[in-house]
Amino acid sequence: MTVRQTAEALGLTLLCGDGDREISGVYVGDLLSRCMSRVTEGCLWITIMSNINAVAVAALTDPACIVFCEDVEIDDVVLDRARENDIAIAKSTLDAYALCVAYHNACGENQ
Amino acid sequence: MDELSLYVLDITMNSVRAGAAEISVTLREEGEWLDFTVTDNGCGMTEEQVQKLTDPFFTTRKTRKVGLGIPFLTMLAEMTGGYVRITSTHESVSDDHGTTTHARFGRNHIDFIPLGDMIGTVVTLIQGSPDINFVYTHTTERGTVSLSCEELRAVLEDVPLNEPEVLAWIADNLNEQYQALASD
Numbered sequence: 001m002t003v004r005q006t007a008e009a010l011g012l013t014l015l016c017g018d019g020d021r022e023i024s025g026v027y028v029g030d031l032l033s034r035c036m037s038r039v040t041e042g043c044l045w046i047t048i049m050s051n052i053n054a055v056a057v058a059a060l061t062d063p064a065c066i067v068f069c070e071d072v073e074i075d076d077v078v079l080d081r082a083r084e085n086d087i088a089i090a091k092s093t094l095d096a097y098a099l100c101v102a103y104h105n106a107c108g109e110n111q
Numbered sequence: 112m113d114e115l116s117l118y119v120l121d122i123t124m125n126s127v128r129a130g131a132a133e134i135s136v137t138l139r140e141e142g143e144w145l146d147f148t149v150t151d152n153g154c155g156m157t158e159e160q161v162q163k164l165t166d167p168f169f170t171t172r173k174t175r176k177v178g179l180g181i182p183f184l185t186m187l188a189e190m191t192g193g194y195v196r197i198t199s200t201h202e203s204v205s206d207d208h209g210t211t212t213h214a215r216f217g218r219n220h221i222d223f224i225p226l227g228d229m230i231g232t233v234v235t236l237i238q239g240s241p242d243i244n245f246v247y248t249h250t251t252e253r254g255t256v257s258l259s260c261e262e263l264r265a266v267l268e269d270v271p272l273n274e275p276e277v278l279a280w281i282a283d284n285l286n287e288q289y290q291a292l293a294s295d
Contacts, residue, residue: 033112033183053182056167081168 001110003065003088006044009106010092010099012067016079017088021064026103028096032057039063044103046096050074055081055089064088070095112183114227115145115216120235121180122149122212127240129153129210135246136236138229144193145218145226148211155201155208164197184214191220230285233258234278241273247285256288 004019006012024042029035030049039045039061047054050068055078058066065088068074074091082089092099112118119136126134131153139146156164163169167182185195193215202208216223233247237260244264249256258281260272270277 031113032179032186033117036179051186053167053179053186056179056182059168085168 001107003044003090005110006065006103006106007090009109010094010102012090012092014065015074015089015091016083017065017086019088021088023064026100027063028100036060046099048072048096050078052078052081054078055085055087058082058087059085065090067092067099069093069099113224115147115224116227116229116232118184118187118214119147119149119229120232122147122184122214123232123236125149125180125212126151126153126210127236127243129155131209131243133244133246134236135248136233137247138226138249140218140249140251143217143219145216145223146213148213150209150211152209155204155210156199157201157203160201161197161199165195181212184212187222187224188214188216190222192217230282230289233285234282237281238273238278241271251292253292256285256292258285 001009001023002019003021003023004014006023007014007019022042023044025040026044026046027039028046029038030047032049032053035045035047036057039057041062043063044065044067045058045063046067046069048068048070050072054066068089068091071093079089094102123134123136126149129151131151134149134151137148164181165185167179169178181195188195195212195214197210197212199210200208229249233245236245244261247258263272267277
């Protein structure tokens, strides 16, 4: 599924970035130093860490989209830097577990 | 990075890359705070560089466009109710140049992480840069652990500090000092 299809299926709000990228997997994590080595290229990265450092980690690891979950606040500077670096960002009111379950179900329906 | 010692290593490596000949690494545990301070006489930074330090998209590295050392340190310190303060004098401004990085952490805060292996960190630093004069000091309520490369070198004369026997002795010595603190 693409980022846009996933956003529609999971009820995410896509805030910026390329919606046409294919998603290759999911990673959930908030400890950014660990995420640096675990977020994989093309994945959906679900986190509550909605700060500029998360955007920098994404610039290094190139996920298809960062999903800020649990309705965390997102500063404008985060979105500005994400746009500058072509990083897709979406947000959701759901928590990480609910998003993973929803993604899993959506993948099944799309096969 | 889930141990504080990894942050100490990361920050101290900045001093090494800045061409410092003298680097002091000081840890102090007192009351609710753990402070670590790394002071070097390296090339220093300009005011503009210091201002941009917390921006992860600013880095002195040429190999990639993102630098997360100071941003991660600042994030961790602030999450525990502490802070990071950096003062620096660039070599173009004064002969008395260098950088001091001071990070304060709330050691009782729920988001604080374990200190980790400081002995291994000190040994790793000396192994990688045997010609730098590292001074390591760790003060707790029970006393102080310290090591000075300059003093070691005065005794060892021409023996490089990264000889395996010397590194093993350094590790043993620090270990004994920590054990003496713990048993007091």
